[in-house]
Structures are given as C-alpha cells and as structure tokens.
Amino acid sequence: MPEELVAVYADPDEALRAVLSLRDRGVSNAQVSSPAAFPVVHEVEHTGHSRALGWVALVGGLTGLACATALEVGTSKALGLIVGGKPIVAWTAFGVVMFELTMLFAGASNFLALAIFSAHSRRKVAKAVRDLVSSERIVVTVSLAGMDPKLRDAARGVLGGALAEVTP
Amino acid sequence: MSEVSLAQIEKDTVATMSETTWRYWLALGIALSLVALGGWAWSVALRQGLGITGLNEPVMWGALITTFVFFIGVSHSGTLVSAILFFTRSPLRAAIGRSAEAMTVFTIMTAGLYPIVHIGRSWLFFFVLPYPNQRQLWMNFRSPLTWDVFAITSYVTVSMLFLYMGMLPDLALLARQVKSWRRPLYRVLSLGFSGTDGEWRIFEKAYPIFAGVVIPLAVSVHSVVSWDFAMTVMPGWHSAIFAPYFVAGAIFSGIAVAVLLLSGLRRGYHLERYITPKHFDMLAKLLLAMSLVMTFVYATEFFMAFYRGSKAEMEVFRWRATGTYAPVFWGVVISNSVAPLALFWSRARNHLPTLITISVLVTVGMWFERFLFIVTTLARSFVSQNWGNYIPSWKESFICLGGFGWFLMLFLIFIKLFPCMAISESMQSQHAVDAAVTPEASHA
Structure with a gap:
C-alpha cells in the first residue's frame, strides 16, 4: 500500500x-x-466516468431500437405475408416492440456501465x-x-x- | 423513521433474514400448500388437456387469463411507486421501496406462468419467442399478443435489474458483516461494490437513469396488456380508454397488495420503527385516489356504451350489471368504489385493521373486476345464438390459487435471503432526519 x-x-x-x-x-x-x-x-x-453514464444508456437504447427494427422488418420481409390486413412493414404496429427493446437495452447498458465504471473507480x-x-x-x-x-x-x-x- | 442509530438499522434488517418466527413458517406453509394444490391441478391439465377447465365456446378466456391480467396489474405499482418516490426524494421510500420492487418482480414472474398454462400444451411455449418454427414462419409482430411477450420480458428483466441495482450497497455491507454461507453469496452478488466516493457518484448517476427507464416501461407493459383486448372489435373491449384504465387499475391493485405485504412484514419482524403509520397513510391516500379514478372509469365505460348506442355494447354492459354475473359486478363496485371511500377519514387511514380490510377487499375486487370484463364480453358478444356462460372449474380455480401461493412463496424466500429494507438508503434517510433535528451538530 x-x-x-x-x-x-x-x-x-x-x-x-x-x-x-x-x-x-x-x-x-x-x-x-x-x-x-x-x-x-x-x-x-x-474524476470519474459518471458523466458518460447517460451517453452509454442512450447508445444502448439506440442499439435496442436498431435491433427491434431489424428483427421486425427483416422477419416480416422474409415471411412476405400480409397478416391482419396490415402492410408487410407496419410501422405503427412495430412501434411497440421498438419501444420495449429500446428501454430494455438502455436499462441493461446502464447497469453494465455501472458495474464496469464502479470496478474501475474503486481501484483507486x-x-x-x-x-x-x-x-x-x-x-x-x-x-x-x-x-x-x-x-x-x-x-x-x-x-x-x-x-x-x-x-x- | 423514529430515532435509531445507523448500526441499529443494519442489525434490525439482518434480523429479518436470520430470525424466523412461527408466523413466517405458517405463511410459508400456506404458500407451499397452495403451490402444491395448483401444481397438482396443472399436472392434471397437462395430462388431460384444458377440458378440465370451465373454458368452452364462447368463453375461451377465463380465470387463467384473469389471473394473468391481475398479477400483471399488481406488478405494475411496486417498481412504479418506488421509482416515483425516488424522484420525489421521499424519505418514505427507504423502508418500503425494496419490498415493493420485490413484489413487482415476483408478481410478474407469476403472471408469466398463466399464458403458459392457458396455451394447454405448455411445453410449446417457446413458439411465442422470436424464433422461426418448423415451417420457417416467424412470429407476427403486428399482433398485440407478440407485443405482450416483449413487454413482459423487458419489464421483468428491467425490474429485476432495478431491484438488484438498489441492493448493491446493502449486499456490499452484508458481505463484510455476516458470516456463514451468506458471506460468499453476498460478496459475489455485490459485484465488488465497496462504497468509495467514486462508486457512490457513479451509483447516484446511474440509479436515476434506471428509474427513468423503469417508469415508462411500467406504464407500457400494462397498456400493452390492455391492447390484447382493446385491439379487437369485441363489444366492451374495443375502447380507447383501456390503456389508462388498465394502468389505473394496476396501480390500485398493486397498492392494496403492497399494504398487505408491508403490514405483514411490519408485524412479523417488529419493523414498527421503520414502516410507520406515515407510510400507511401515504399508501391509503394513494389507494383512495386510485379508487376515485377507477370509479370514474367504470362510470365512463357505461356512459360511453349507452351514449354511443351500439346495441352489442349496450347489451354487454346491461348484462354485466343485471345478468348472471350481477352479484359479482355489484360486489366489485362495493369493494373497489364504495369501501375505499372510508379512507377519506384520517381515522380509517391510520387504523391498520381497517386499512388491511379495505386492501383485502380491493385485492379480491380487482381480481373479479378483471374476470368480469373478460368473461362478460366473450359470453355476450355480437351473435345472440352464440351467447353462453362460464364458471371456472375447481381445478382451474386451484391453478389460480396456486399462483397466489407461488408469489407468496417467492416473496418469503426473498426476505430470508436478502434485506427487505434498503439498509444504506435507510441510513441516509436517518442521517438526514438527525441533521434536520439537530442542524448545528451536522453543520460543518
């Protein structure tokens, strides 16, 4: 010491x-x-990383949004069927899953950032x-x-x- | 919180984990019995099919879906109330936030079981996951049932992380204080958190962000559950008011269950110093406010149905209030709209047995309210030749009761393994109280 x-x-x-x-x-x-x-x-x-936390959550949320969009649009186009009278790429219907995954990824990335930044900070x-x-x-x-x-x-x-x- | 030393807070909280009273064993025994009963009934359903339930044309959604909606509702308010108390910097949060968050996690875990039971061939539940089936067909992302899967899995994950994140400082403290098998468990789970100023700064920045994520997610999950119904054109369901109606009902039932859990914890572990009449007064006021909102919603539903003049919808609502299920309907009105009015009187709010009685009435009332709107719409829809009745079978009722046992069992196990009060936050609150009482002592 x-x-x-x-x-x-x-x-x-x-x-x-x-x-x-x-x-x-x-x-x-x-x-x-x-x-x-x-x-x-x-x-x-x-002097720590606490300011970066908000940005990490934002990037995490945008990643979730991108994943949801890719999953919904990609699979719907692969299937190519009109279901329930909605267009194949139905943005209004897709909005719900996009929102859920945005929030999920934002929360999860915030938690991961907390764990990693804390581990780094406590070494002092x-x-x-x-x-x-x-x-x-x-x-x-x-x-x-x-x-x-x-x-x-x-x-x-x-x-x-x-x-x-x-x-x- | 009354005056108490910082070490005493830790000691009292650890006592809830280490001391086991006969009341605890009794509650656990009841919970396990209900789980066994429900498990047996489910095993019969798995072997013989859903024919053992009372479900039949035209009512194909009954007590199982009612229990699902009810538990989703209860799950709603725990995390939501905790997050809102956090943002309002309420000192009341320290004592009740942890239990409320645990309630959320375990009720949503319970709720998730019921669609799996309801599909009959429960082993095929993975069909609801985003995974192409044998015919390379993907799930339909335009369906509210698919939205449900994403909303519930996101909410359960985020609620668990929220609960866990709040426990990190306590787990770190306990890892240094307790002995036996608990020490390595807490050490691993605390993720190395040790309370350095840098860690606190990061924690205090991360926690509000997480709480900010939780609140819209909590609102969305019950809105999405309401859209399972509202996105159809069924009379009594197809209504724009459904999402706020479900959210209000969810907060209402969740607060009632929270009152029951907290009063049990308070009595069982002598936490009177921490869970004070102030907490119950606040919860009672919230319960009253939500009851008034619910009454307004009930009245609006009837008003809209009759003003709009849709014959099918008018018939559903007329039958709901005067038909086969009329006693249930009026029971719901009494328990959800009339009984909580007593809470206008501060004497009723501060008299715990009265508050507990009202909370029991609201809890039961909210289950039946969910039952009513699901069943009466299906039993009395557009085609009069297709009208029918539904009464849950005994085995179906046992499966529903099993859910209550399952939730109680998880909660009781949780309070033995983890602190049911936020130790670190309680210390902080206590210090703030001390500083307010003797400002010169804390004024540096």
Missing part, C-alpha cells in the same frame, strides 16, 4: 468536518469510503481500506506520496485523532 493516512469515523458528520478541514488546509486528495451516500461523499474531488482505494467500511465506519484516506511536508503535517493534524492502522 502506498504511504497514506487512513482515518475511521463512526459519525458521518465528523467525517464531513474532517474532509472540509482538509480542504481548507489545502489537502485536496482525500478519498472517502462510506456505507451510504452521506453528504461527505459529495465533498471530495472526483486499497482493498484493505475498503474492507474497513461498515455501518459504523466511514473511512477517510489521504495519500501522502509526493505531498508537500507542510500539507502532510496539516493532514496528520486534522485526521490525528481518528487515524487507524491498516495492514495491507
């Missing part, structure tokens, strides 16, 4: 105060692991640290690698009382 400070808090508000204090002292690389989306998780800087935090999280433990981590000595001291000062020993 790279050199880092790991502090454990039982109270989400204490963790929030610590993160805000760190930020006030110029320490901006804190990371939080939490059992729930408490306000503290929104107070740390984040050591497994030993992630394993500390529980309903009574919110973990704040600060990486000291390459950090200015003054900032190191500031981080130690803020997290001091809550620092934990973590075995990699």
